[in-house]
């Protein structure tokens with residue numbers, strides 16, 4: 361199947377990154393969100409990130425302008441029904457995602473493939489609520505999308521081979537590497553990464569270390585590019601908590617119990633970089649640990 365037009369739902373950090381790489385690879389992108397402000401912010405972030413790539417000689421100015429010209433925005437979800445491939449990248453809440461697919465369904469072309477960039481939620485369950493579970497799958501980018509090489513492709517129980525092959529061809533055209541994961545809570549990367557981040561929060565909660573010593577230890581002692589708490593802030597603490605809850609509920613094992621301190625930060629609205637405060641406070645010149 362030849363994919364040319366891609367619809368992206370949710371213009372947050374993942375949605376804007378997905379729009380960026382898709383447009384750069386030559387796809388026409390239609391980006392939607394519930395707020396015009398989010399759409400405007402996304403376009404400005406994409407332009408900034410493309411300009412940085414152009415400034416470092418990774419792409420030309422002409423590539424950058426052509427990519428920007430390929431991205432359109434709309435506040436009307438139904439407009440995405442006219443695309444060949446939809447990638448849903450809205451907030452990590454099953455009810456939100458289900459409502460989106462339900463509202464989109466009456467507007468879809470018969471051949472449109474539906475995918476979700478979910479970090480953890482069952483693809484089979486999301487697919488089962490649509491009219492096309494065979495043309496539904498997980499299309500999981502890593503953050504920051506323009507930099508990270510991997511895309512996890514997750515088949516639901518009903519996903520057909522034509523759909524998998526079409527999505528795999530898109531990953532190839534993006535110049536990224538696909539990893540095929542089975543549809544179990546949080547798939548591969550987050551099944552491993554998120555319990556480590558949660559354990560880092562327990563390490564903080566129990567006073568074994570403070571924010572700085574925990575992050576320094578993992579950067580210098582395990583060669584991680586970011587410390588786990590810095591990475592949690594980068595991902596979004598709401599998203600980290602949502603993933604832990606899916607692991608805890610879906611695998612029914614206490615080893616996945618979200619750390620109460622993580623819950624507290626989310627309840628405070630301290631969601632990390634996107635709200636300027638999380639395990640670090642980003643409101644000043646340099647990030648300052650909050651513990």
Ligand SMILES: CC(=O)CC(=O)SCCNC(=O)CCNC(=O)[C@H](O)C(C)(C)COP(=O)(O)OP(=O)(O)OC[C@H]1O[C@@H](n2cnc3c(N)ncnc32)[C@H](O)[C@@H]1OP(=O)(O)O
Pocket residue numbers: 409412413416418478479501502503504505506507508549550553585586591595599
């Ligand atoms: C939660 C989920 O469902 C799944 C997930 O995504 S889990 C999260 C996975 N991601 C990670 O683990 C990221 C870990 N961190 C890193 O790999 C690195 O810290 C990093 C790539 C983010 C930044 O690397 P760095 O060396 O510290 O910084 P920096 O030199 O500024 O950036 C490296 C390159 O990335 C680019 N870059 C950094 N952040 C970027 C962003 N947000 N958007 C676009 N480009 C970005 C820079 O421009 C730079 O490009 P060049 O190589 O062309 O110069």
Ligand SMILES: NC(=O)C1=CN([C@@H]2O[C@H](COP(=O)(O)OP(=O)(O)OC[C@H]3O[C@@H](n4cnc5c(N)ncnc54)[C@H](OP(=O)(O)O)[C@@H]3O)[C@@H](O)[C@H]2O)C=CC1
Pocket residue numbers: 369370371372373374375392393394395398448449450451452453456460477478479480500501502503594595596599634
């Ligand atoms: N953060 C990460 O590192 C990664 C996240 N993901 C996954 O990607 C998805 C998005 O995450 P991320 O970009 O970080 O989250 P963000 O919070 O940055 O962005 C989510 C966006 O979706 C919007 N949104 C909420 N409801 C709807 C809706 N009904 N229709 C359209 N847009 C909506 C939000 O608007 P508003 O702000 O107004 O609510 C927001 O702009 C999640 O499923 C997450 O698990 C996957 C890989 C990595």
